[in-house]
Amino acid sequence: MNNEQALLQYTLRLGDNALVLAQRLIELVAHGPELEEEMANANFSLDYLGQARMFYSYAGELEGRGRKEDDFAFMRGEREFCNFLLLEQPNGHFGDTLVRSVMFELFYLEQLQALANCSNERLAEIAARAVKEILYHLRHDSQWLVRLGDGTEESHARVQDSVNQLWRFSGEMFAGDEVDDIFQQVFAGPDLEAIGATWHEKMSAILAEATLAIPGDEWMQKGGRAGCHSEHFGPLIAEMQYMQRSYPGLEW
Amino acid sequence: MLAAANEQQIWDWLAEVPDPEIPVVSVVDLGIVRKVTISDNSIEVEVAPTYSGCPATEVIESTILSKLVDEGLNGVSVKRVLSPPWTTDWISDVGRNKLREYGIAPPVDGASKRELLGKSEIHCPRCGTSETTVVSEFGSTACKASYKCDECLEPFEYFKCI
Numbered sequence: 001m002n003n004e005q006a007l008l009q010y011t012l013r014l015g016d017n018a019l020v021l022a023q024r025l026i027e028l029v030a031h032g033p034e035l036e037e038e039m040a041n042a043n044f045s046l047d048y049l050g051q052a053r054m055f056y057s058y059a060g061e062l063e064g065r066g067r068k069e070d071d072f073a074f075m076r077g078e079r080e081f082c083n084f085l086l087l088e089q090p091n092g093h094f095g096d097t098l099v100r101s102v103m104f105e106l107f108y109l110e111q112l113q114a115l116a117n118c119s120n121e122r123l124a125e126i127a128a129r130a131v132k133e134i135l136y137h138l139r140h141d142s143q144w145l146v147r148l149g150d151g152t153e154e155s156h157a158r159v160q161d162s163v164n165q166l167w168r169f170s171g172e173m174f175a176g177d178e179v180d181d182i183f184q185q186v187f188a189g190p191d192l193e194a195i196g197a198t199w200h201e202k203m204s205a206i207l208a209e210a211t212l213a214i215p216g217d218e219w220m221q222k223g224g225r226a227g228c229h230s231e232h233f234g235p236l237i238a239e240m241q242y243m244q245r246s247y248p249g250l251e252w
Numbered sequence: 253m254l255a256a257a258n259e260q261q262i263w264d265w266l267a268e269v270p271d272p273e274i275p276v277v278s279v280v281d282l283g284i285v286r287k288v289t290i291s292d293n294s295i296e297v298e299v300a301p302t303y304s305g306c307p308a309t310e311v312i313e314s315t316i317l318s319k320l321v322d323e324g325l326n327g328v329s330v331k332r333v334l335s336p337p338w339t340t341d342w343i344s345d346v347g348r349n350k351l352r353e354y355g356i357a358p359p360v361d362g363a364s365k366r367e368l369l370g371k372s373e374i375h376c377p378r379c380g381t382s383e384t385t386v387v388s389e390f391g392s393t394a395c396k397a398s399y400k401c402d403e404c405l406e407p408f409e410y411f412k413c414i
Contacts, residue, residue: 036388036389036390039388039390039391040388040389040390043390043394045305046303046305046306046307046394047303047304047305047394048305049305050301050303050304050305050306051304051305053304053305054304054334121335124335125334125335125337126304126334128334128335128336128337129301129304129334129337129338130304132337132414133303133304136412136414140389
């Protein structure tokens with residue numbers, strides 16, 4: 001793999017992560033636990049969607065084959081998406097949604113802060129913009145996690161179960177492959193090992209404040225970077241791509 | 253292009269282009285217009301998007317374009333610039349006063365992580381007191397939060413500091 005291919009793949013993965021979480025969060029519209037949280041998550045979804053569009057637009061320019069943001073979002077198959085498996089997991093109850101968000105945002109914030117200083121100007125610009133948005137998301141979501149964990153007996157038990165169920169998807173975020181290695185070396189990109197250490201430290205602090213237990217070392221599920229998804233991804237993109245698959249090329 | 257078109261005239265025209273979400277302020281008041289470059293055959297307007305996912309971005313760009321075309325200019329283009337990222341610090345004093353008169357508490361000065369995370373006092377745009385309570389950190393648009401005044405009891409929106 002050469003440097004250009006790695007840059008394209010890295011950019012697409014950034015777009016895939018943002019788009020898949022945007023799609024999950026928008027599913028909460030008209031199904032949120034309360035109006036304020038519905039608006040919060042719809043706003044977050046919009047931020048992720050905006051970020052995904054910028055990453056995909058850049059990917060299209062890098063690839064140079066005329067593909068645009070919509071082509072990447074709506075006309076690729078399941079195996080071509082390389083998002084983290086964590087992000088495609090269903091919304092479940094509100095605790096599941098929150099734990100998924102906090103786990104990702106703690107990673108993504110570190111990733112974006114590193115990207116804002118990388119040598120690729122375009123990704124650095126997009127990241128500098130996105131950092132402010134994710135800071136705001138993380139504050140909101142982590143406060144809720146503390147409230148639920150340190151809440152009633154039932155909320156504590158349910159959100160602890162969310163942490164236990166989703167924990168196995170955390171390791172994948174720090175398990176880089178050739179693309180991450182090249183991006184780090186050639187473009188002064190994020191150091192996943194360092195991010196992993198910071199993530200564990202910050203996640204432990206939030207869980208401690210929430211009186212939640214940190215799951216022990218356990219087997220980690222991987223596959224997202226290679227496009228090997230969990231069973232939840234097919235229905236997600238089926239709904240997301242329905243309109244373009246039914247009416248290819250449709251525009252507003 | 254009109255020979256008379258100079259940069260100040262273009263800025264004056266742009267100051268008449270309202271923000272689609274908060275029409276009381278213009279795109280110039282909000283600090284979204286970053287630069288106007290006039291060359292022999294073209295005019296380029298640089299525009300900074302507010303939030304990554306702001307749905308108004310494309311409307312703003314097309315409104316700017318059609319405003320300048322309506323004023324008789326040719327060869328106008330709008331360029332989206334991401335860097336440096338837009339901040340509420342770029343909202344002008346005129347813009348802040350217009351927001352306040354409209355009933356929206358303007359963002360506090362000096363955007364920072366601390367301000368973004370809402371540690372400062374927010375004053376009621378109607379009676380001016382700092383005795384206010386956040387109702388929801390998310391309002392009718394991504395850039396606003398909902399507050400209520402504990403003195404005059406009026407609900408109001410706060411333009412978040414980013």
